[in-house]
Amino acid sequence: MQTRTLSDISPERLEQLLAFDRLLNIMDDLRAKCPWDKKQTLQSLRHLTIEETYELSDAILENDLPEIKKELGDLFLHMVFYAKIGSETGDFDISSVLHGICEKLIVRHPHIYGDVQADTEEKVKQNWEQIKLKEGDGKKSVLGGVPQSLPALVKAMRIQEKARGAGFDWEEKQQVWEKVEEEMAEFKEHFNAEDDSVIDPEKAEGEFGDLLFSLVNYARFIDLNPETALERTNKKFIKRFNYLESQSRADGKQLHEMTLAEMDEYWNQAKKL
The missing domain is CATH 1.10.287.1080 (MazG-like)
Incomplete structure (x- = not known):
């Protein structure tokens, strides 16, 4: 790929780069000055990253765009945090991480950056998996x-x-x-x-x-x-059950004292809503 210079960068892209630079600088400050941030390790952040990923997943399922924006920011922070820790040990930094994913994307998209033909989504997926196996010298399992x-x-x-x-x-x-x-x-x-x-x-x-x-x-x-289908059903069940609980309570009833037929009345009301 042709190397770009600052003169090639559009104002919109420059604004994006400056925003990313701002986050990197804040991460440097936090790692140097904040007692909590200084203590974190790759291992201590792991469960927090998983939690943030699920929060993003919830926001996507709800199509809550402001929340998606917020959760994406949280995940960006985590990625920058991991890269900062890697730079301190000399194993990797944000530059090597980003160049690494760029190189992988170029190699695995030969239909874009090479002369391979792939006119369908299925062919693209097949090429991707075949290239992954070659990267492992042919010894890695397809399911590995x-x-x-x-x-x-x-x-x-x-x-x-x-x-x-x-x-x-x-x-x-x-x-x-x-x-x-x-x-x-x-x-x-x-x-x-x-x-x-x-x-x-x-x-x-x-x-x-x-x-x-x-x-x-x-x-x-x-x-x-x-996964999406089941999670939507989970959320639907939760909403309907919450309605059953709240409305029966408002009517002076206790769930453990109600018959299944009585519960079904509230359930059907929730379905109509």
């Missing part, structure tokens, strides 16, 4: 890049996406749905709620896992994000 600590639902989708990038996937969504029905039938064999037969918990858990995995697969085939 899936973090072990990911929530199971997210991990299932990432596993499937990476397998697809290597060419291992179903051809038609109907095949995937047939797999869902097959897994449902197998689950029902081990967990029949219609009778009082003894259930093998270990087998039932295994079959239920297979069923969930196949449902995640189908969601992927019809361009749904299962």
